[in-house]
Amino acid sequence: MQRTIAVVGGGAAGVILSAHLVRAAASHGPHRQVRVLLIDPAETPGRGLPYRTTDPRHTLNAVVARLSAFDDDPEHLLRWCTSAGVPAEPGTFLQRADFGRYLTELLGSVPMPAGTAVEHLRGTVVDVVDGPEPGVTLTLADGGTLRADAAVLALGTPPPVRLPEYEAWGDRYVADPWSPDLDDRAAGARRVLVVGTGLTTLDVVAHLHPLLPGATFTAVSRGGALPAAHAADPLPPAVEVDLDGTLSPAGTLDAAVDVVRRRAAAERAAGRDWRAVIDAVRPQVNPAWSRLTADEQAAFQREHARSWENVRHRMSHAMRTHVDRLLADGVLTVSTVEAGLGGPGAPGRDTSAFDLVVGATGLPALTSPGWNPLVDALVARGVMRPHRLGTGLDLTTDAALVDAAGVGHPRLRAMGLARRGLEWECTSVPDLRRQAAGLAQDLLAEDLPG
Numbered sequence: 001m002q003r004t005i006a007v008v009g010g011g012a013a014g015v016i017l018s019a020h021l022v023r024a025a026a027s028h029g030p031h032r033q034v035r036v037l038l039i040d041p042a043e044t045p046g047r048g049l050p051y052r053t054t055d056p057r058h059t060l061n062a063v064v065a066r067l068s069a070f071d072d073d074p075e076h077l078l079r080w081c082t083s084a085g086v087p088a089e090p091g092t093f094l095q096r097a098d099f100g101r102y103l104t105e106l107l108g109s110v111p112m113p114a115g116t117a118v119e120h121l122r123g124t125v126v127d128v129v130d131g132p133e134p135g136v137t138l139t140l141a142d143g144g145t146l147r148a149d150a151a152v153l154a155l156g157t158p159p160p161v162r163l164p165e166y167e168a169w170g171d172r173y174v175a176d177p178w179s180p181d182l183d184d185r186a187a188g189a190r191r192v193l194v195v196g197t198g199l200t201t202l203d204v205v206a207h208l209h210p211l212l213p214g215a216t217f218t219a220v221s222r223g224g225a226l227p228a229a230h231a232a233d234p235l236p237p238a239v240e241v242d243l244d245g246t247l248s249p250a251g252t253l254d255a256a257v258d259v260v261r262r263r264a265a266a267e268r269a270a271g272r273d274w275r276a277v278i279d280a281v282r283p284q285v286n287p288a289w290s291r292l293t294a295d296e297q298a299a300f301q302r303e304h305a306r307s308w309e310n311v312r313h314r315m316s317h318a319m320r321t322h323v324d325r326l327l328a329d330g331v332l333t334v335s336t337v338e339a340g341l342g343g344p345g346a347p348g349r350d351t352s353a354f355d356l357v358v359g360a361t362g363l364p365a366l367t368s369p370g371w372n373p374l375v376d377a378l379v380a381r382g383v384m385r386p387h388r389l390g391t392g393l394d395l396t397t398d399a400a401l402v403d404a405a406g407v408g409h410p411r412l413r414a415m416g417l418a419r420r421g422l423e424w425e426c427t428s429v430p431d432l433r434r435q436a437a438g439l440a441q442d443l444l445a446e447d448l449p450g
């Protein structure tokens with residue numbers, strides 16, 4: 001029997017899911033075949049937001065050994081590098097453009113069983129409705145329709161929110177750091193303000209610095225802290241941290257934060273790499289998250305998320321060296337804005353102080369209006385609603401969309417940032433491959449209705 005699965009979005013999540021669906025079909029044997037409709041406007045799948053860049057300074061923030069598309073084949077990416085002529089070792093930080101090529105070529109590396117196929121369809125999905133039974137019908141922007149037994153939304157991340165405080169800058173305010181016209185709009189700028197101090201800010205500065213000789217960059221955020229960096233050896237010896245053991249019912253969040261802090265401090269005091277503690281904790285974060293109360297989850301997001309993200313998503317050692325040089329040379333200045341990014345004392349209030357301001361702030365809500373016609377349609381019809389913590393979607397434990405009446409949809413699932421809330425760790429490649437493996441098993445299981 002052949003099942004048709006529509007995958008909406010052909011970025012990293014959509015491509016990795018498609019590959020997992022093919023592998024899952026192969027493992028079921030000849031009685032279970034799958035037709036994957038991978039729908040994305042781009043000419044080539046795999047080139048979602050981070051992997052479209054051609055700038056060699058834009059590298060991944062994790063090493064080759066960690067970023068295979070398959071948990072059970074950790075050397076898959078390394079083997080691809082060898083066959084594609086991309087110089088790499090397990091500890092290499094690849095250029096993001098190379099990783100995009102890996103994703104584009106991923107489906108070609110998976111044996112395709114008879115009766116199974118992945119069809120890349122260029123288009124934008126603007127709506128999904130139930131029926132004809134059993135299944136769903138997707139509508140494309142060009143008016144075409146597609147029928148599938150189930151659909152997975154792998155839509156990626158909305159562009160950064162426009163900060164009203166900077167609208168007065170007119171054309172000199174680039175709200176989206178990935179906007180294709182950034183270079184043109186930056187031309188000739190001598191003083192650049194970047195709003196945010198995370199990895200995206202470093203990408204913006206590393207990209208614009210050679211294009212704008214002599215320009216200075218000021219990065220501002222409430223915390224004023226740059227992300228941590230990987231050590232020169234990005235694969236420190238593993239340590240064991242039992243987060244789960246600390247999570248006895250009362251005071252769970254505080255106990256977990258405390259155990260991570262104390263272990264990291266102990267490693268540092270012993271002259272070892274504290275980052276090994278973060279790496280050991282990372283796979284335990286989602287199970288721990290699911291044991292927190294709703295209040296504790298909100299408290300984590302409010303009080304600890306920023307510092308966790310700073311140590312969890314690290315810049316490469318090479319980027320650290322580059323950034324240190326820019327800081328020492330006075331090319332880059334990092335400062336704190338206590339009263340909010342546009343509040344009193346914020347640099348953006350004086351529109352003569354900079355020639356260009358680039359937004360590089362955190363993740364907007366997936367249900368933000370206007371960035372995605374499918375999201376707008378599903379929210380308007382009450383098929384989709386935001387998670388109570390704001391960024392992701394309200395989902396059942398198996399990542400099905402929960403509607404305005406609180407009912408999980410039997411045929412609509414979500415991946416990536418949409419899961420923020422159901423899970424905490426949900427956007428990096430290791431998270432996407434874990435989600436993909438789970439979805440592939442579920443969607444090809446015998447008991448999917450119909």
Ligand SMILES: Cc1cc2nc3c(=O)[nH]c(=O)nc-3n(C[C@H](O)[C@H](O)[C@H](O)COP(=O)(O)OP(=O)(O)OC[C@H]3O[C@@H](n4cnc5c(N)ncnc54)[C@H](O)[C@@H]3O)c2cc1C
Pocket residue numbers: 008009010011012013014039040041042047048049050051059060061062067123124125126154155156157200372373374415416417427428429430
């Ligand atoms: C700058 C940056 C660097 C990153 N670096 C790393 C890293 O080094 N390591 C790591 O593990 N993770 C990294 N990540 C996190 C993660 O790997 C990426 O965010 C990843 O691209 C997420 O994949 P995605 O498919 O969810 O989103 P995207 O890659 O953004 O893909 C979404 C796709 O869906 C399409 N789409 C959206 N709506 C529709 C629609 N209605 N119809 C049809 N198609 C639609 C879009 O056009 C897009 O192609 C990085 C993220 C960013 C932003």
